[in-house]
Amino acid sequence: MPLRLVAPEWSLLVPPLIVLGTIVLLLAIDAVSERAARKTALPLALVGQLLALVSLATVDWGQGATTFGVSYRADWFALVVSLIALVSGILSVLVSAGYTESGLEPGVGLAEYLALLLFSVFGTMVVGAAGDLIVLLLGLEMSAVAVYALTAFARRRLTSVEGALKYFLLGAFASAILIYGMAWVYGLTGSIVLSDIAHTLRTVVTPGQPLDPALLLALLLLAVGLGFKIAAVPFHMWTPDAYQGAPTPVSAYMSVVPKVAGFAAVARVLVQALQPLSDQWAGLLGILALITMVYGNVVAIAQRDLKRMLGYSAIGHTGYMLAGLAAFTNGLAGDRSVGSVLFYLFAYAFMNIGAFGVIAWLQERGLGTTLDDVAGLAGRAPLAALTMAIFMLSLMGMPPLLGFYAKYYVILALIEAGQLWLAVAIVVMSAVSAFFYLRVVTQMYFQEPGGTWRPVRTPLLGLGLTLMAVATLALGLVSGPILELAQHWPAALT
Amino acid sequence: MSLVDYAVIGLLVLTSTVMGTVLILVGHFVRPRKPTPAKLQPYESGVPDVNPPRGRITPRFYLVALLFVVFDVEAIFIYPWAVAFDALALYGFLQAALFVGILLIGLLYEWRKGALEWV
Amino acid sequence: MSLQVLIFSLLACVSILGALGVVIARNPVHSAIGLVLSFLNVAAIYLIARAEFLAVVQVIVYAGAVIVLVVFVTMLVHPDDLPEFHGRRPLRIVTGLVLGVALLLEVAAAVLTRSLSGAPGPWTDEAVAAVGGNTQALGQTLYSDYMLAIQLTALLLLAATIGAIVLARPEAVSERVAAARRTLTISLAHPRGLDQPERPPALPRPSDGQVKPAGSGRPIVLARSANEFTEQPAWGEWRTP
Numbered sequence: 001m002p003l004r005l006v007a008p009e010w011s012l013l014v015p016p017l018i019v020l021g022t023i024v025l026l027l028a029i030d031a032v033s034e035r036a037a038r039k040t041a042l043p044l045a046l047v048g049q050l051l052a053l054v055s056l057a058t059v060d061w062g063q064g065a066t067t068f069g070v071s072y073r074a075d076w077f078a079l080v081v082s083l084i085a086l087v088s089g090i091l092s093v094l095v096s097a098g099y100t101e102s103g104l105e106p107g108v109g110l111a112e113y114l115a116l117l118l119f120s121v122f123g124t125m126v127v128g129a130a131g132d133l134i135v136l137l138l139g140l141e142m143s144a145v146a147v148y149a150l151t152a153f154a155r156r157r158l159t160s161v162e163g164a165l166k167y168f169l170l171g172a173f174a175s176a177i178l179i180y181g182m183a184w185v186y187g188l189t190g191s192i193v194l195s196d197i198a199h200t201l202r203t204v205v206t207p208g209q210p211l212d213p214a215l216l217l218a219l220l221l222l223a224v225g226l227g228f229k230i231a232a233v234p235f236h237m238w239t240p241d242a243y244q245g246a247p248t249p250v251s252a253y254m255s256v257v258p259k260v261a262g263f264a265a266v267a268r269v270l271v272q273a274l275q276p277l278s279d280q281w282a283g284l285l286g287i288l289a290l291i292t293m294v295y296g297n298v299v300a301i302a303q304r305d306l307k308r309m310l311g312y313s314a315i316g317h318t319g320y321m322l323a324g325l326a327a328f329t330n331g332l333a334g335d336r337s338v339g340s341v342l343f344y345l346f347a348y349a350f351m352n353i354g355a356f357g358v359i360a361w362l363q364e365r366g367l368g369t370t371l372d373d374v375a376g377l378a379g380r381a382p383l384a385a386l387t388m389a390i391f392m393l394s395l396m397g398m399p400p401l402l403g404f405y406a407k408y409y410v411i412l413a414l415i416e417a418g419q420l421w422l423a424v425a426i427v428v429m430s431a432v433s434a435f436f437y438l439r440v441v442t443q444m445y446f447q448e449p450g451g452t453w454r455p456v457r458t459p460l461l462g463l464g465l466t467l468m469a470v471a472t473l474a475l476g477l478v479s480g481p482i483l484e485l486a487q488h489w490p491a492a493l494t
Numbered sequence: 495m496s497l498v499d500y501a502v503i504g505l506l507v508l509t510s511t512v513m514g515t516v517l518i519l520v521g522h523f524v525r526p527r528k529p530t531p532a533k534l535q536p537y538e539s540g541v542p543d544v545n546p547p548r549g550r551i552t553p554r555f556y557l558v559a560l561l562f563v564v565f566d567v568e569a570i571f572i573y574p575w576a577v578a579f580d581a582l583a584l585y586g587f588l589q590a591a592l593f594v595g596i597l598l599i600g601l602l603y604e605w606r607k608g609a610l611e612w613v
Numbered sequence: 614m615s616l617q618v619l620i621f622s623l624l625a626c627v628s629i630l631g632a633l634g635v636v637i638a639r640n641p642v643h644s645a646i647g648l649v650l651s652f653l654n655v656a657a658i659y660l661i662a663r664a665e666f667l668a669v670v671q672v673i674v675y676a677g678a679v680i681v682l683v684v685f686v687t688m689l690v691h692p693d694d695l696p697e698f699h700g701r702r703p704l705r706i707v708t709g710l711v712l713g714v715a716l717l718l719e720v721a722a723a724v725l726t727r728s729l730s731g732a733p734g735p736w737t738d739e740a741v742a743a744v745g746g747n748t749q750a751l752g753q754t755l756y757s758d759y760m761l762a763i764q765l766t767a768l769l770l771l772a773a774t775i776g777a778i779v780l781a782r783p784e785a786v787s788e789r790v791a792a793a794r795r796t797l798t799i800s801l802a803h804p805r806g807l808d809q810p811e812r813p814p815a816l817p818r819p820s821d822g823q824v825k826p827a828g829s830g831r832p833i834v835l836a837r838s839a840n841e842f843t844e845q846p847a848w849g850e851w852r853t854p
Contacts, residue, residue, distance in 0.1 A: 003757050005585040020768070024599060027775070031606035068761035112779050119772040126765065138765040142772055149776030184723070190731020204729055214723035500660060504620075557781040559685045564774050566678040570670050571755075571766060578752025581744065586756045589763065596767035600774035609778045 009067035012059055012074040015052045015082055016129075019122045022048025023115050030111030037111040042460070045093050045114040049121070053086045064492060066131055070193050073131040075492035080342045080485055081128025081264045085257055088349040089121040092253035094464025095357040098364045099249070113153060117253060120146040124261040127268070133182045133192040136268055137175075140229065143261040144171050147254045151246040163238075163245025170228060170238040178225025184218035185273070194273040201276040211280060219277055222269055223284055230262035232322060233292040236315050243311030248363055251307055252356030255314045256349045263321060263345060267338050271328060272493040278330045286326035286422055293319025293429045300436050306359055307369050309436055310352070313395060316433060317348055320426055324410040327417040335490060336413035340406075342486040343479070347394075347406035350475070354468035355391040358384060361461055366454035374440060376449030385444045387469045394472045396437040397430045402476040409483065557609055568597050621661055628654035641687040645680055652676040666748040 010017075026044060030037035056079060064075040096117070099110055123142030130136035148171065152164030186192050189200040205211070211219075227235040243251045270281050296316030303309035324341040359369055361384060367373040378385040394403035407426060414423040475482075575582065575590045582589075604610060631654065634647030656671035741750045755763060 003581060003753055005582075005757055008760070027599060027603050031603050069758055071759070071761045109779065112775060115775060116772065116779070119768070119775075122768075123772075134759065134762045135765065138762060138769055142765070142769050145769065145776060146772050149779050152780055155780060187731055188727075188729045190734065200731070212726070212728055213719070214727040214729065217719055217723040220719075555685055556689060557777065559682050560777040560781060561774065563674075563678045563682055564770050564777070566674055568767075568770060570674055571763065573669070574666060574748050574752030575756050576752075577748045578744070578750075578756065581749070581753050582756050586752075589756050589760055593763055593767045596764070596771055597774075600771045604774060604778050607778055607782065609782050 006069075008072075009065065012065055012067050012072065014055045014058055015086075016122055016125050018048060018052040018055055019086075019118055019125065022052075023118045023122070026111045026115045026118070030109070030115075034111075041111040041114050042093065042097060045118060046090060048118070049086050049090045049093065053083070053090070056082060056086075062488075062491075068131075070131040070195070071135045072129050073492070074129060076485070076488035077264075077267065077338075077342075077492035078125075078129035080346075080489070081260060082125045083485075084260050084342070084346050084349060085121050085124040085128070087346070088253070088256045088260065088353060089117065091349065091353045091357075091464060091468060092117060092249060092257070094460060094467070095252045095353055095360055096249040097460035097464065098360050098458055113150065116146040116150050120144075120150075120253070120257055124257050124264065127261045127264045130265075130268055131194060133185070133194070133269075133273075136194075136265055137179065137182065140178075140261055140265050141175060143258055144175075144229070147250070147258050150250045151242055151254065153250060154247050157245070159241075159245035160247065161245075163242040166238045167242040170235075174225045174228030174235070176225075177221050177228075181218050181221030181225055184214065184221065188212075188214055188218060194268060197273040198275050201274065205276040207276075207279060211277065215277065216280070219274060219281060219284075222274070223281065223288075226262060226266050226269065227288065229265065230259055230318050230322075231315055232288050232318055233295040233315060236292070236295070236318075239315055240308050240311040243314065244305060244308040244369075248307065248356055248360040248369070251310070252353045252360070255310065255352050255356065256345075259314070259318065260345050260349075263325075263341060266325060267341070267489075267493060271325070271338055275330065275494065278328055282326050282328050285322050286419065289319050289322035289326050289422060290425055291319075292316070292322060293425060295319075297429045297433045300433070303436070304371050305369055306371065306374070306440070307356070310355055310359075313433065313436070314352065316429065317344075317352075317395075319429070320344065320407060320410055321348075323419075323422045323426060324413055326422060327410075327413040327419055329417045331494075332417070334416070336409060336416060336487065338489040338493065339483065339486040340409040340413040342489065343409055343483050344406040346482055346486070347402040347472075347475070350468045350471045351391045351394040351401075351403055354465060354472065355388065355395065357461065357465050357468065358388040358391065361458065361465065364456055364458055364461075366452050368451070371440065371443055373451055375443050375447035377444040380449055380453060384465075387465050388444060389441050390469050390472055392437040392440050396434050400473075400476060402472045402479075405476040405479050561604065561609070564600070565597070568594070617661060621658060624654045624657045624661070628658070642684065645683045645687065648683065649676055649680050652680070664747060666751050669748075 022045060025048070026037070026041055029040055029044070059074055059079075061074055061076055061079040064073065066073050093114065096113065099113065120143045123139045123144075123146065126139030127136055127143065128139075130139055148164055148168040151167055152161050154160040182192070185197060189197045191197055191200060201215075205215070224235065228238075231239045243255060246254060270285075271278075274281060293316050296312050296314070296319055300309050300312035300316065303312060321341050321344050324337055324344060327335075327337040327340070329335050329337070362373060362377075363369065374385075374388070377388070390401065394401035397404045397407045407430065411423045411426055414420070414426070571593065572590060575586055579586065628651045631647045631649075631651030635644045635651065638644045638647060652671060652675045656668045656676065659665075659668040659671060736750055736754070741747060744750050744753060
């Protein structure tokens with residue numbers, strides 16, 4: 001057994017390395033002088049992620065080059081996942097700006113906060129580029145571990161700790177199940193490399209024949225483990241508490257980026273490695289998608305706390321995205337399934353981080369997070385109310401907004417794959433979701449304001465909200481290039 | 495290494511287990527038993543027990559324990575490198591150095607942040 | 614060969630018993646001991662499977678570090694604060710039992726009817742023996758083919774370290790407690806600083822440093838020196854005979 005000692009292809013690693021460098025710099029500045037860190041951390045995190053975003057252009061993703069053997073794949077899928085992760089990371093940093101601007105929760109170590117946030121972004125980028133199961137798992141864990149700590153960041157507040165504990169325990173449990181599934185896959189195929197697994201399975205699985213029970217077990221364990229990570233029903237139990245308990249900017253972040261990591265892992269594992277089993281898992285995902293969207297949207301109606309409501313609405317959106325994956329057709333030309341999910345995640349980042357951002361904006365003005373707290377917002381702060389209305393309507397799927405296009409492409413993928421029932425379910429559930437999204441809008445515009453209002457200036461947070469609102473308004477109309485990028489996925493995953 | 499090579503260790507484990515069990519059991523059955531309150535105390539001599547033995551421990555120990563686990567896991571990853579050191583040569587050394595270096599960042603950071611202080 | 618099977622069965626049975634003890638024991642420390650038993654037996658099973666490195670990891674990390682952590686946390690938490698894990702919730706117990714048995718049956722079916730098995734890799738017994746053993750072989754593979762995984766692990770540990778610091782770093786100790794510490798010896802039983810954000814309950818004056826029930830019925834003993842205790846009765850008053 002000769003040793004193969006090969007240096008990695010550094011040029012492929014530039015974007016994640018920039019993120020890492022930013023983390024190290026943040027920690028170093030914080031270690032040297034906490035006062036300097038308080039001033040420079042936020043701009044540093046923004047600039048670092050922007051640089052990483054720009055550096056995405058330096059890599060030739062079309063070639064699908066690999067490095068570290070085949071552990072790291074620089075392909076189209078990795079590009080889109082990195083893009084979404086970095087964009088959501090930047091938006092989350094902007095939303096977190098309240099921490100420096102008005103001291104939302106005192107005693108926050110801003111540099112640590114941002115370093116953990118960037119660790120999570122880095123982990124998500126690694127999941128997107130993973131070429132084997134170990135790297136995928138490590139990326140997934142890194143994206144999650146940092147968020148466990150972030151959820152408990154307001155460690156004086158009991159709800160924050162409670163949410164983090166639930167998130168952590170269930171997340172660790174899910175990881176154990178996931179690893180067990182991976183071990184089975186390795187035992188049955190003799191490889192942890194995603195493309196090799198697909199290759200081996202193609203030779204042993206004949207379509208139409210019943211599966212080997214061991215393969216079925218592996219598939220089920222993987223589906224359960226990944227289901228926890230993306231908060232699909234019935235593995236969603238941690239979601240509402242974690243979303244409600246976490247500091248609001250963290251809720252904004254954790255509603256998007258760990259989900260991106262989860263869906264990237266689902267795509268890498270199911271679509272790429274277990275592609276020969278697509279008959280089995282597509283049906284499974286379809287059922288999961290249906291119960292997830294029904295449960296999330298129906299339970300959200302009963303919520304009076306906005307963060308909790310958005311938590312349930314996030315479960316509903318997971319359902320829509322799962323439906324997009326369930327539209328996977330093995331080998332049909334022009335398959336839109338994974339592309340539509342990627343686009344959905346991209347759109348979801350803007351509108352959901354935005355919605356949480358408005359809540360953070362309100363909290364800094366001394367208001368709470370319930371429906372009563374947004375009452376009469378239109379009279380007090382017309383711009384904020386308008387922004388929130390845009391996010392709510394977009395989450396609902398109102399036509400010219402970004403959220404509509406996201407749903408539209410998923411439905412298109414479903415119709416092309418012949419899964420009409422799921423397409424109908426999405427439309428019906430969007431109508432149901434109108435109930436609780438519009439309730440926020442009516443509260444803002446047709447109610448009398450209550451509570452105490454403490455005017456403060458939060459220019460960076462305002463800038464972030466404006467950016468997201470404009471993106472939600474306009475990106476839908478010019479969604480072509482992003483969709484184009486997302487539709488390159490078959491080159492990467494098959 | 496075949497299984498037979500572990501027979502010695504197995505014998506050791508077996509002997510110590512049997513011996514410990516037997517000694518405790520023999521003591522249990524043979525010794526006289528005349529309990530008094532003082533004898534039933536966890537510590538019979540010296541300072542009386544003023545606290546229940548399971549008093550609270552400050553959470554400070556917790557941080558130490560957590561950091562201990564992190565560096566314990568680090569040691570585990572360095573172990574196979576140390577064993578295969580000669581075959582891996584400079585390449586392996588650089589990698590192990592990078593591995594330790596990344597964790598050194600964490601150690602320096604927590605040192606600087608006062609997490610190692612016993613306040 | 615049959616001896617090997619015999620030893621394996623013995624170890625497996627004991628480890629399962631240990632695992633059962635973890636779940637059944639009411640005292641968390643007993644659970645921890647059951648866990649150690651289970652871990653050590655699993656380590657021995659790894660030895661039988663010729664995975665010496667895994668056995669070492671199992672002993673150092675699990676039987677060592679993780680158990681230390683478990684016992685630490687057990688000691689951190691007041692036993693009275695623990696929720697009742699053995700409550701009467703028949704529906705939950707039945708659901709758990711059914712799901713557990715279903716999973717067990719599924720795994721059993723998968724093991725028994727398995728027709729696939731992965732192609733063996735390049736590390737045959739001879740290849741492993743040629744480099745000197747399991748650990749050497751692992752070291753060579755880990756630090757050549759799995760370089761990315763190793764470095765990512767380091768980063769994951771770094772993230773975990775920072776997370777741990779964020780969550781458990783002591784905050785500036787309040788002036789009051791610091792002053793009390795300068796003049797008083799505070800017993801270990803006294804909760805101070807981290808777990809009580811508010812001001813601690815009024816400290817009893819040292820002169821009446823007796824065995825006194827505090828808020829939770831826990832005695833707090835404060836004394837300027839250990840000599841003050843010598844006048845106390847030989848055993849505490851809270852201990853009812």
